[in-house]
Structures are given as C-alpha cells and as structure tokens.
Amino acid sequence: MSEPVVDIAIVGAGPTGLYAAYYAGFRGMSSAIVDALPVVGGQVTAMYPEKTIADVAGFAGVTGADLVQRLEEQARPFAPQLHLEQRAETVHTVLDDDGNDVGLVLKTDAGTSIRARTMLVAAGVGGFAPRPIPDETGLAPEDVDHFLHSTSEYDGRHAVVIGGGDSALDWALGLLPTAASVTVVHRRERFRAHAHSVSLAMESGVRMLTGARVVGSRYAPDLQALEIEHADGSRTVEPCGRVVAALGFSAQLGPILDWGLDLVHQRNVAVGTRMQTNGSRIFAAGDITTYDGKVPLISVGFGEAATAVSNACKLIHPEAPLFGGHSTEAGPTPAPVGAR
Numbered sequence: 001m002s003e004p005v006v007d008i009a010i011v012g013a014g015p016t017g018l019y020a021a022y023y024a025g026f027r028g029m030s031s032a033i034v035d036a037l038p039v040v041g042g043q044v045t046a047m048y049p050e051k052t053i054a055d056v057a058g059f060a061g062v063t064g065a066d067l068v069q070r071l072e073e074q075a076r077p078f079a080p081q082l083h084l085e086q087r088a089e090t091v092h093t094v095l096d097d098d099g100n101d102v103g104l105v106l107k108t109d110a111g112t113s114i115r116a117r118t119m120l121v122a123a124g125v126g127g128f129a130p131r132p133i134p135d136e137t138g139l140a141p142e143d144v145d146h147f148l149h150s151t152s153e154y155d156g157r158h159a160v161v162i163g164g165g166d167s168a169l170d171w172a173l174g175l176l177p178t179a180a181s182v183t184v185v186h187r188r189e190r191f192r193a194h195a196h197s198v199s200l201a202m203e204s205g206v207r208m209l210t211g212a213r214v215v216g217s218r219y220a221p222d223l224q225a226l227e228i229e230h231a232d233g234s235r236t237v238e239p240c241g242r243v244v245a246a247l248g249f250s251a252q253l254g255p256i257l258d259w260g261l262d263l264v265h266q267r268n269v270a271v272g273t274r275m276q277t278n279g280s281r282i283f284a285a286g287d288i289t290t291y292d293g294k295v296p297l298i299s300v301g302f303g304e305a306a307t308a309v310s311n312a313c314k315l316i317h318p319e320a321p322l323f324g325g326h327s328t329e330a331g332p333t334p335a336p337v338g339a340r
Contacts (some may be wrong), residue, residue, distance in 0.1 A: 006030045006081065008312050009106045009116035010255075011088045012014055014042025016286030016301035017122035018071035023309045025078020027324045029316070032081035032114050034088045034106065039147075042124050043287075044298075046147050046249050050170035057299050067298075089255045091119065093280055101280050118312040121261075121269060121277070121284040121303065126251040133162060133321045134243045137226070138217040139214035147171075154179045155240030160226055162214060165187055165295035168246035172206045175192040175244075183207040185214055185228060209238075253288075258278040264290050275308035281315065 008024050010017045013035035024031040025220045039045055044053075044064040052061040059067075086108035094103040094115070102112040106114045130146035133139065145153075147167070153176060161172045161314045164186035176182050184201065191198045202208060211231035218225040218237070257263065262270040262278045268290035275283045285304035287296050294300075314322050 005115040009119045012122035013040040020305035021075040021080040036087045126253040131247040137214045158239040160240045161244040163246030164191040168192045274311040
C-alpha cells in the first residue's frame with residue numbers, strides 16, 4: 001500500500017468508536033471514523049442526549065450529550081479523520097505484489113475511499129436513519145431537525161417538537177430555557193416516554209398537545225406557524241419557527257451484513273478474546289459484538305475498544321508490546337501522528 005493510509009478505520013462514531021480513536025492515538029496510531037449520522041455520538045446522540053447515564057465509571061451521572069462531548073475532547077488531540085453522513089459500504093483486502101494481505105480499502109456511499117491497515121467495527125446496533133415526517137406537514141427540510149447537536153438555532157423562537165417518546169421530551173426540556181415557547185405534538189393520548197419525564201415536562205411549562213397531528217404549515221416567507229388537527233376534528237394554528245421531528249430512528253446493519261463476517265442472528269458480530277472477527281484485519285467492539293458472557297454496557301465497550309486497538313497495533317507492529325502502558329506513565333498527551 002504505497003498510498004498514505006491510516007492505521008485503523010473505525011466504523012461508528014458512538015462512544016465506543018470515539019474512545020477507540022482516542023486509544024488508537026495513545027498507541028501512536030492514526031485513525032479515520034465513518035458514521036452515517038451528521039454528528040458524532042451514535043445512539044446516545046440520536047436517542048437520549050439529555051438523559052443521565054449512571055453506569056459509566058467515574059461519573060455519578062452524566063448526560064449523553066456531555067459524555068459524547070468529553071469523548072470528542074479526549075480524541076481530538078490525535079486528529080482522527082471524520083467522515084460523517086457517510087455509510088460504510090464495502091471492504092476489500094489489499095494484497096502486495098507477492099500476494100500478501102497488507103491492508104484494507106473501506107468505501108462509503110459518498111464515494112470516499114479509505115485505505116487502512118486494520119479496521120474496527122463499532123457500529124452499535126447499526127446505522128441510524130430518522131423516520132421521516134409525513135408530507136402533509138408541508139415543512140421544508142431546512143426547518144426540521146431530527147436531533148440536535150446545538151440548541152442555538154431555537155433561541156428566541158417558537159419550537160414545536162413532534163413525537164411522544166423519551167427523546168421528544170428530552171429535546172422539549174432542553175429547549176425550554178432559551179426558546180420563546182415549546183410545544184409537544186403527539187398523535188396519541190398517552191406518551192411512550194417515562195412517566196417522570198412527562199410529569200417534568202408538564203410542570204416545567206412545555207405545552208403538551210396529545211391526540212394531535214401536524215397537517216400543514218404556514219410560511220411568510222419563513223416558517224411562522226403549524227396547522228394542528230385534534231382528535232375531535234378541530235384545527236388550530238400554533239406559532240412555530242422551527243421543528244424537532246422526534247419520531248424515532250430505524251437501525252440496520254446494512255452493508256455490514258455482506259462483509260462476510262461471522263454473524264449471530266444477523267444482528268451481532270462474533271469475536272474472540274482479542275476482539276478480532278473472522279475477517280482479515282477486522283476487529284469489532286461495543287454493542288455490535290457478541291461472545292459468551294457479553295454484557296452490553298457503554299463501559300464494557302470502552303474496554304473492548306482498548307483491547308481491539310491494542311491487538312490491531314500488535315498486528316501492524318509485531319514487535320510492539322500488546323499493552324502500551326498506562327497514560328500516567330506517558331507524560332503529556334502526545335502529538336497526533338497523522339496519516340502515514
């Protein structure tokens with residue numbers, strides 16, 4: 001592989017993938033991350049950014065958004081390449097002139113080609129795709145968010161959240177401090193969210209419209225209001241400057257199913273104690289993996305990522321120790337190695 005390559009290509013930018021990028025940098029390895037979402041964080045960002053996570057070591061409680069931010073900061077000094085809004089499509093083995101396996105080429109649906117010496121699949125439960133809002137809403141795509149990386153665009157504006165799950169109420173509560181108003185529109189009378197979240201939203205000043213759906217929008221020329229149809233057939237017009245469509249996500253392994261990996265129930269990738277799959281130079285970590293005694297926790301995924309990266313490093317550099325030492329012994333954070 002004469003062209004510049006990264007040492008490890010990471011499929012998935014969730015907590016496990018982000019930690020893998022940090023640990024790869026700690027081991028002196030360059031990395032590239034591919035994820036179908038437009039922001040990092042995977043399922044945590046998509047499903048429960050404002051929920052408190054209590055089972056990550058060292059935190060009595062940390063919100064999903066804060067955890068993702070800290071993982072980003074941890075990996076940033078090592079400058080991992082980020083290829084967001086791209087789905088990993090195909091993986092091909094690269095052979096040298098003597099027919100020896102020397103690396104991989106990962107291609108995405110955006111046409112990006114990443115050459116790597118090894119690969120880590122940290123795709124969680126698969127690629128996330130937001131469920132679309134009905135066409136009858138008449139909303140322009142640029143006025144709709146399916147999840148939020150920042151709430152700044154809602155400051156001083158009337159926000160409407162469509163949906164009735166935990167993520168819908170999380171976003172509503174998160175927007176309340178700065179938005180001019182927050183209204184939740186849910187087509188059912190009962191919420192799917194936890195009762196505590198529902199009570200908290202009701203007590204905090206979020207307006208809750210149940211048994212209702214958005215059937216139109218009004219522009220002049222920017223979005224000004226939504227037309228709401230209620231269970232009794234009546235219609236009202238509600239002020240709105242921007243919409244969060246929290247209708248859930250579908251998750252599928254997609255092209256990973258065609259990579260020839262040993263799969264269990266077409267849902268999980270089987271790995272051994274080195275976190276190596278049956279695919280040449282391909283490792284896996286996090287929720288996508290399975291093995292006897294597997295416990296699907298974020299904290300477990302961190303350990304699996306470190307194990308996978310260490311064994312990938314050993315594969316690239318057979319003379320290197322499997323264990324790269326403790327961070328407390330390494331002194332200041334090393335400079336990014338970059339692609340080589």
